[in-house]
Amino acid sequence: MAPLRLEFAGEWHDVDAGEPFVIGREGDLSIDDNPYLHRHFLQLDHRDGLWWLANVGVRLAATVSSAGGAVQSWLSPQASMPLVFERNVIVFTAGPSTYELNLHTEAAPYEVSHQVGASMSGETTVMPARFTPLQKQLMVALAEPMLRREGVSVNELPSSSAAAARLGWTLSKFNRKLDNVCDKLDRMGVQGLRGGPGKLATNRRARLVEYAVTSQVVTRADLPLLDDESLRNQPDTDD
Known part of the structure; x- marks a missing residue:
């Protein structure tokens, strides 16, 4: 045994x-x-x-x-x-x-x-979805406490307003892009992002962080995205 x-x-x-x-x-x-x-x-x-x-x-x-x-x-x-x-x-x-x-x-x-x-290990990619730089930046902002952790621990999940402020975004922009990322992953079959037909789950931020970190969609190496000034000028579009 x-x-x-x-x-x-x-x-x-x-x-x-x-x-x-x-x-x-x-x-x-x-x-x-x-x-x-x-x-x-x-x-x-x-x-x-x-x-x-x-x-x-x-x-x-x-x-x-x-x-x-x-x-x-x-x-x-x-x-x-x-x-x-x-x-x-x-x-x-x-x-x-x-x-x-x-x-x-x-x-x-x-x-x-x-x-x-x-x-x-990063030599090839197994993630079937592609994310825009701003979408990935959003995931890193929400996952930042987990990505900065040392070892196995307890982390506080940032609120939407705190994550938006971290990125210099308005709350409406943040929520729009959060909805877009969750929709994209839901279409891939990722569970826990929808609360019912046509309705996003209320705890989708937590589920998104869990998925993004454990699937290595975002890693500690992505933390510099949070302070990447070049992304400030990215077109505010969703795909």
Whole structure:
């Protein structure tokens, strides 16, 4: 049986296969006293020869990224999934805070191919969507706290007004471009950006950050975009 280790905020936890391991406001890993976080949110257990991650909450979802960001899942309430890669990154948002956890197992049934490894190292691109410089700048502004983090941690998600101010944009311009980016990703099949037919989800900022960071659409190397004066003169158009 492969051991499973969990990393959060610089601390390591060994997960015992003999009983479920609960993550939330309370449980085996008490993350935070954040009232927006479920008392019991995520659960790890070992069955059928695999480690499984379950969302036992009723409102929050989690983004699970594996294989260096090449494989990503959106774990909705009451859903579960097997952990089939050696390293898995879990990102979720509760209220204004975004949390990141790492899961490590030494004997995963699948491994990253050389082609995917090269893709995620930047030698080739696996992202099927193209973003304008201003659209990418918007994603970097929202993801800035996560991109500047050191290790696995808790980050505060910027408000729309704060991110707009960071870019020197009006709030209406920011919201228009946010809608455009979310529409583009929704058409690609990215879950969690729509609240229903023709309606963008109210927590789309959090979901966009989770997706952009864990899929490496934006990385720390993109942070200079925030202070790129040449983008100030970019035409204010959407595509």
